[in-house]
Amino acid sequence: MSIQETLNNAFTKWMEGEGPEARIVISSRVRLARNLAGQLFPHLMSQETGQAVVRLVQDAIADPAVREKLGPLFYAPLNDLSLLERQILMEKHLISPQHAQDEQAPRGVILRPDEAVSIMVNEEDHLRVQVLLPAFQLEAAWRMANLVDDVLESKLDFAFDEQYGYLSCCPTNVGTGLRASVMMHLPALAMTNQASGVFTALSKVGFVVRGFYGEGTEAKGNLFQVSNQLTLGLSEIEILDRLMTVSRQVIEQEQMGRRSLMKERPSQIEDMVFRAYGILTNARLLNSEETMFYLSCLRLGIDLGLLHNVSNRTLNELLVRTRAAYLQGDNKGAMDAFNRSLKRAAIIRKALAPDPGAQNNRSGPESLT
Amino acid sequence: MNCEECKQRPATVHLTKIFNNQKTELHLCEECAKHHDDIPFNLSFSMEPNFSIQKFLAGLLESVTVSASDAGSTSAGNGAGSAPASGYSPGVEDPDEAAEEALAAAPHCSNCGMTYSQFERIGRFGCSQCYQSFAGQFEPLLRRVQGNSRHTGKAPLRTGENLGYKREIEQLRQELQAAISAEAYERAAALRDQIHALEGKLSSEK
Numbered sequence: 385m386s387i388q389e390t391l392n393n394a395f396t397k398w399m400e401g402e403g404p405e406a407r408i409v410i411s412s413r414v415r416l417a418r419n420l421a422g423q424l425f426p427h428l429m430s431q432e433t434g435q436a437v438v439r440l441v442q443d444a445i446a447d448p449a450v451r452e453k454l455g456p457l458f459y460a461p462l463n464d465l466s467l468l469e470r471q472i473l474m475e476k477h478l479i480s481p482q483h484a485q486d487e488q489a490p491r492g493v494i495l496r497p498d499e500a501v502s503i504m505v506n507e508e509d510h511l512r513v514q515v516l517l518p519a520f521q522l523e524a525a526w527r528m529a530n531l532v533d534d535v536l537e538s539k540l541d542f543a544f545d546e547q548y549g550y551l552s553c554c555p556t557n558v559g560t561g562l563r564a565s566v567m568m569h570l571p572a573l574a575m576t577n578q579a580s581g582v583f584t585a586l587s588k589v590g591f592v593v594r595g596f597y598g599e600g601t602e603a604k605g606n607l608f609q610v611s612n613q614l615t616l617g618l619s620e621i622e623i624l625d626r627l628m629t630v631s632r633q634v635i636e637q638e639q640m641g642r643r644s645l646m647k648e649r650p651s652q653i654e655d656m657v658f659r660a661y662g663i664l665t666n667a668r669l670l671n672s673e674e675t676m677f678y679l680s681c682l683r684l685g686i687d688l689g690l691l692h693n694v695s696n697r698t699l700n701e702l703l704v705r706t707r708a709a710y711l712q713g714d715n716k717g718a719m720d721a722f723n724r725s726l727k728r729a730a731i732i733r734k735a736l737a738p739d740p741g742a743q744n745n746r747s748g749p750e751s752l753t
Numbered sequence: 754m755n756c757e758e759c760k761q762r763p764a765t766v767h768l769t770k771i772f773n774n775q776k777t778e779l780h781l782c783e784e785c786a787k788h789h790d791d792i793p794f795n796l797s798f799s800m801e802p803n804f805s806i807q808k809f810l811a812g813l814l815e816s817v818t819v820s821a822s823d824a825g826s827t828s829a830g831n832g833a834g835s836a837p838a839s840g841y842s843p844g845v846e847d848p849d850e851a852a853e854e855a856l857a858a859a860p861h862c863s864n865c866g867m868t869y870s871q872f873e874r875i876g877r878f879g880c881s882q883c884y885q886s887f888a889g890q891f892e893p894l895l896r897r898v899q900g901n902s903r904h905t906g907k908a909p910l911r912t913g914e915n916l917g918y919k920r921e922i923e924q925l926r927q928e929l930q931a932a933i934s935a936e937a938y939e940r941a942a943a944l945r946d947q948i949h950a951l952e953g954k955l956s957s958e959k
């Protein structure tokens with residue numbers, strides 16, 4: 385396993401497209417912020433102190449006792465990767481946008497071969513342990529993150545205070561250091577103008593709604609990430625329980641929205657789904673914004689039983705394969721927007737082309753009566 | 754920002770519309786958004802474009818510390834800034850002198866050297882020890898940001914056991930107080946024994 389394989393392969397664990405509530409929930413994420421006691425935080429680090437932290441962490445994951453409990457993990461130094469390659473890791477959600485942009489201290493990412501576990505080293509905090517699973521699996525993600533934390537803590541001296549908990553660089557993460565999020569596809573809420581109301585309500589009870597790429601990004605393609613805002617005062621289990629409760633409410637609201645759209649405006653919805661299918665399977669130029677939107681229409685179409693020959697897994701993979709950096713993976717960043725649109729459209733046409741084996745029985749979307 | 758349509762209510766719905774590669778933005782209140790023609794297709798909602806936790810926090814920090822005891826360093830800063838004899842362009846303080854003076858005067862973290870006003874500016878600490886160095890100053894901020902200032906979750910195993918005892922003792926002490934005020938003396942005696950037993954475990958571990 386090497387970072388090159390990770391970069392070449394668009395698919396990653398969270399894209400599986402199957403699991404609890406997979407029709408609405410794309411993925412579940414648990415992230416823990418941890419720091420080494422006494423060490424300067426990454427934004428103040430020199431090359432030497434940054435390197436020292438990297439070495440401590442590398443030694444920890446190479447320890448036989450750690451490998452026995454967590455399986456093999458490999459470290460990839462981000463300083464050795466180009467900006468484009470780092471953006472690919474960001475587009476796969478393995479590292480944050482900030483970690484991809486940052487050029488300062490020595491920094492890296494630790495990955496488990498299936499990429500469900502990724503640990504950012506020297507991002508805002510020394511360690512950001514992230515577990516990312518497909519569908520609505522917050523509890524499983526927490527169990528894994530908790531295990532990784534336990535095992536690392538046996539080798540590393542984490543900064544912890546009895547009153548303030550795990551000490552983070554920014555006080556918005558102090559305490560549990562836990563940020564849990566659920567990525568949801570909410571086209572019905574958006575179309576019925578309920579989204580802003582729902583999100584305002586969520587913000588009043590301590591949850592934040594962000595777009596597909598986290599902090600500061602817009603919600604494109606009707607993909608919304610709901611996460612806990614507070615990290616101090618509640619236990620990890622309480623935080624997760626609350627997030628699961630509100631997520632279930634959002635899921636329910638979205639389901640109701642989808643049902644009522646199908647009941648009240650069936651022709652418009654069908655038109656929207658099949659129009660999107662028609663465009664994606666025929667267009668020769670597609671920009672990223674419209675791609676996100678049409679992919680959202682297809683995802684809705686699958687859930688409403690209108691489309692049968694496309695899987696959520698294919699759509700999840702396309703979300704990443706059609707992003708700017710991934711598209712030009714082998715072009716070393718030389719590709720302009722026009723050529724990206726050209727390649728994007730080609731990739732989508734190919735991915736959505738009916739399975740050649742099944743072509744005799746079925747071509748294109750199943751006809752509606 | 755107010756709604757672009759009615760220009761009265763605050764804009765809470767932010768739309769980015771892309772058509773033929775032309776990007777237009779629309780900021781509406783919820784009421785006007787409901788009746789807008791361009792909704793619902795090919796749009797993306799966002800709660801607040803360019804929302805940054807760090808900026809938000811820096812804003813909070815300012816509002817919290819206006820009343821705090823930081824007045825000394827603030828007036829010193831103003832003095833340096835308005836000094837007319839300085840050879841630098843207007844508005845730029847003498848960087849070396851001002852910084853050195855501030856550092857000497859302001860309390861700072863002995864491990865990383867960061868001052869509280871530096872923390873206020875960037876919203877981030879310099880090292881884990883800063884939490885102890887600035888404990889008194891940043892507690893109100895912590896309550897404001899987190900609504901709380903006490904961790905109740907997981908602890909590292911090595912400190913966890915002792916912490917577990919301490920939390921249990923704290924809990925029992927509260928029950929003891931309640932038992933005493935309820936004049937349930939037998940219960941109180943039992944609780945006191947439990948507390949003593951736990952305290953014994955605590956000290957034996959140190």
Ligand SMILES: [Zn+2]
Pocket residue numbers: 756757758759760761762781782783784785786
């Ligand atoms: Zn209005």
Ligand SMILES: [Zn+2]
Pocket residue numbers: 862863864865866867878879880881882883884886
């Ligand atoms: Zn410090």
